[in-house]
Amino acid sequence: MESRNFKLDTEWSMIHYPEKPNGFGILVVGDERHFVNNKGSFWTQNEGKRSLLNMWKHEGYTVFYSNLYGRHWGSKKAVDLAMSLCCHIIRNEILNNSFHVVAEGMGALVALKLFSQSDIKIRSLVLINPVFSLTGHLEQEKENKFFYKKLIAELEKAYEMDIFQLKEKLKCEEVASKLKPDIPVKIIHVLSGSRAYKQSKILKNLSDKWEKERLPVSISYVLPEKKLQVGSQTVQFFTKHEQVL
Template sequence: MDSRNFQMDAQWNIIYYPDKPTGFGVLIIGDERHFVDDSKSFWTQNEGKSAIIDQMKEKGYTLFSSNLYGRNWGSGSAVELAERLYHYVIRSEILNNKIHILAEGMGALVAVKLMEKMKGCIRSVILLNPILSLKHHLEQEKEHKFFYKKLIKELVTAHQMEQTLLESTIFSMDDQINLEYGYPVKIIHVLAGGKSYNQSKLYQKIISNPEINPTFMLPEKKQQLGNIIIRFFTSHETVL
């Protein structure tokens, strides 16, 4: 069996099976374009992402992912479902209980909350072009009225909060983002368009941390992503 799709809380989830499993699992948390439905997912439809899945399966990784309510923007319900999915996969598959996390864009908002909640269950984390601060992301989008209105609408739906309260809550958020929970963390940034890279002084401070060891990559080098991800994950598998 190549993959299996199933539902939890009316959300579709998918497990990708390798031919020769090593017992290590990877939770993939997608960006705002991500989806999982009854037969496919964004990561199987997108050529570049599909290549990464194939490379990781060849190395024996069991991969799993969820629709997570679509554009969830780090909502509590998305974090809770991701944690439930982890427990389901660990119970149903033969896997080491410490997983890797690979999160892209908006998915980093869920990943950072999981890092705090799931201590002892995470082996390492890769954040690909991450959005780490909802506050700074919203401040950036304020310059683009159409996108700001669209984003606010998505946030109201995701967080089930009235707009005025939502905006005041986000803009009063702490400027500190903690990525130091004892897990190895790597940020990979594909320098396309540059918008998400210029994520404020906060982001510059995070990537200047020697523990984070960011990788910056030109778009034409994207085919190297799979090897970089696999190399980082395998380097943190010596201790079971």
């Protein structure tokens, strides 16, 4: 069996099995285009994602993910479901119970909140073009009225509150400050599009902060034409942090 689709809560999830398992699992938390249904997922239909998925499977990794209610933007219910998925995998699969996590874009908002959960162990974290701050993301999108209006509608749906309440809530939260000294983090920033260049400025400020705090964070910048390097970079990073079982 190469893969299996199943439901948790109301959401479809998917797990991919390697031909020769190495005993380690990868939780994937996708970006805005990510989806899972009863037949497949964004990772099986998109050529670039499928190539990355196949590389991980070839290296022996079991890969799993959930639809997470669509455009969740780091909502509590998305974090809770990601937790439930990890617990389901631990109960039903023969894997090391300390997972690698790969999160892209808004998926970083969920992945970083998993740090505070005691029920699962994160072995390492890879962030690809991450969104670290919803407040900062809202400010970025203000320049384009259409996308800004669309983003607000998605946020209100995901958090089940109006944007004014949400902005007050966000003032009390700073996800990027929740990195931990015992969990290695690799950030891969693909420099494609104006949003990516704006995010690189935010990343530069954060990296200065992490360096002062001596947190185990490494950052790689990748040009669009070199995107295929992402797969080998992630595998090298995972392998480096599998010495201790």
